[in-house]
Amino acid sequence: MSELTLGAVRHVNRKSGALASFFRISPKGLIPWLLPLGILVVWQASASFGALPPSILPAPFDVAKAAWRLLLSGELIANAAISFRRAISGLVVGGSIAFLFGLSNGLSRLSERSTDTTIQMVRNIPNLALIPLVILWFGIGEEAKLFLVSFGVFFPIYINTFHGIRTVDPQLVEMARSYGFKGFELFRRVILPGALPSILVGLRYALGIMWLTLIVAETIAAQSGLGYMAMSAREFMQTDVVVLAILIYALLGKLADGSVRIIERVTLSWHPAYRKGARL
Amino acid sequence: MSAVAFKPNQGERGASVVLRHITRSFGTNAVLEGVDLEVKPGEFVAIVGQSGSGKSTLLRIIAGLDDAYEGSLTIGSMKGQKTAARIMYQEPRLLPWASVIDNVAFGLGPQASRHQAFAQARVALDAVGLGDRGGEWPEVLSGGQKQRVALARALVSKPDLLVLDEPLGALDALTRIGMQSLLERVWLEQGFTAILVTHDVAEALTLADRVVLIENGQIALDLAIPFDRPRRRGAVRFGELEDQLLTALLKSKSKTEEYVI
Numbered sequence: 001m002s003e004l005t006l007g008a009v010r011h012v013n014r015k016s017g018a019l020a021s022f023f024r025i026s027p028k029g030l031i032p033w034l035l036p037l038g039i040l041v042v043w044q045a046s047a048s049f050g051a052l053p054p055s056i057l058p059a060p061f062d063v064a065k066a067a068w069r070l071l072l073s074g075e076l077i078a079n080a081a082i083s084f085r086r087a088i089s090g091l092v093v094g095g096s097i098a099f100l101f102g103l104s105n106g107l108s109r110l111s112e113r114s115t116d117t118t119i120q121m122v123r124n125i126p127n128l129a130l131i132p133l134v135i136l137w138f139g140i141g142e143e144a145k146l147f148l149v150s151f152g153v154f155f156p157i158y159i160n161t162f163h164g165i166r167t168v169d170p171q172l173v174e175m176a177r178s179y180g181f182k183g184f185e186l187f188r189r190v191i192l193p194g195a196l197p198s199i200l201v202g203l204r205y206a207l208g209i210m211w212l213t214l215i216v217a218e219t220i221a222a223q224s225g226l227g228y229m230a231m232s233a234r235e236f237m238q239t240d241v242v243v244l245a246i247l248i249y250a251l252l253g254k255l256a257d258g259s260v261r262i263i264e265r266v267t268l269s270w271h272p273a274y275r276k277g278a279r280l
Numbered sequence: 281m282s283a284v285a286f287k288p289n290q291g292e293r294g295a296s297v298v299l300r301h302i303t304r305s306f307g308t309n310a311v312l313e314g315v316d317l318e319v320k321p322g323e324f325v326a327i328v329g330q331s332g333s334g335k336s337t338l339l340r341i342i343a344g345l346d347d348a349y350e351g352s353l354t355i356g357s358m359k360g361q362k363t364a365a366r367i368m369y370q371e372p373r374l375l376p377w378a379s380v381i382d383n384v385a386f387g388l389g390p391q392a393s394r395h396q397a398f399a400q401a402r403v404a405l406d407a408v409g410l411g412d413r414g415g416e417w418p419e420v421l422s423g424g425q426k427q428r429v430a431l432a433r434a435l436v437s438k439p440d441l442l443v444l445d446e447p448l449g450a451l452d453a454l455t456r457i458g459m460q461s462l463l464e465r466v467w468l469e470q471g472f473t474a475i476l477v478t479h480d481v482a483e484a485l486t487l488a489d490r491v492v493l494i495e496n497g498q499i500a501l502d503l504a505i506p507f508d509r510p511r512r513r514g515a516v517r518f519g520e521l522e523d524q525l526l527t528a529l530l531k532s533k534s535k536t537e538e539y540v541i
Contacts, residue, residue, distance in 0.1 A: 185390035
């Protein structure tokens, strides 16, 4: 029995190890940040020496000042929070519908035959092309953003869930069946874990599309959010705020990608490619 | 020939297997044509044959993985109820996302209570000599160790019938000999009925009470192996039987020589 608990502890260690290695800052961990830092230095230098007029591109220091100003007024936090909420609700709505369709079409040929062709047709419509129609339908309210983000994240999650389930090793499924696993237990113990690497790849793609869609939608038709903040700043020639908004997009994108990486490290720690030390 | 096979446990636990006129066709191609075979409880039977002779098809039918056959298959345990066969495949088929001990506990099926399952899985893992590796991922194990985990998974539910589809075929020669003696040991200890498909004549002679040769979908030879256990490959009689079986195997090949240029 003691060996048993030891095994469990080892598992937990492995998982927290994945988390720790993600956050640990080692000399090697700094390498990815050298290039952005270098760009920042060159940028500040050329702005300070007058090579860059502030109306084209304000210095990083001015952008930081704008960030501080908006932070103090509460505007930045409020807009970021609204954008974040829109992004997440779109992801949850579109992602769960896509996941359900992916499951159902991956597991049942009948379901695939009934819906896959339609989904593939709709998939080829660029979701941003729907903006005029969406504005006519929903105006510029929350529904418009929710619809567009949901629509955008649907396809990568659908396709990768479907593909993940279809490519689960049939030998493992046969083995599990021979041990009496069927229905939900077969799904939970064999099919879902087997499909998970692919599903998470879909999630990573979806997160990129999520931000892209939301920012464009907010830029065109919104009265709050980061995209709106950038757009209204343009009208007042506040280049620093525009640049700040763009930088925040980059940061949010990195944050979203990083969180999926953590999910991958934790849930796929059995997979050699996602193990500690194996950087993707 | 006077030596009697050492089987202290025969009939105590194993299931009997009776095949009556089993025929299995894929399209117009008949892979098995009227196979009759009886396996006594606790017996170890090896099925040998050329590739494409239908031996794996026969095994899949016995294992319950294929039910599109004609004829009748009866598996009866000593307790009188029908029992499910446990299967060992050529590949270990371990779940890569489950620890070694979870993989073994998987063999108890979906209903097993987690706590009970772990206790039994520990015992099964100990029996294959991997008791200290329970917390690891299958991926870090060697090929032979993975097959031992697969064996523990097959045995954890204490089956009455174990069918083995060339389970040692992918292992190196030394590991294979070790696995053979492990298989023989657990079979002697637990007394289940074992049916082994192999293309390795020496392996069949080392392990089986009876060797059945399948040729063109029919049983061409059914040979009782009279040696004491544990068996010595170097023995003269062993060599003679091996030679006899190999000759029979190779003869069955000559029928398919239409492909030879």
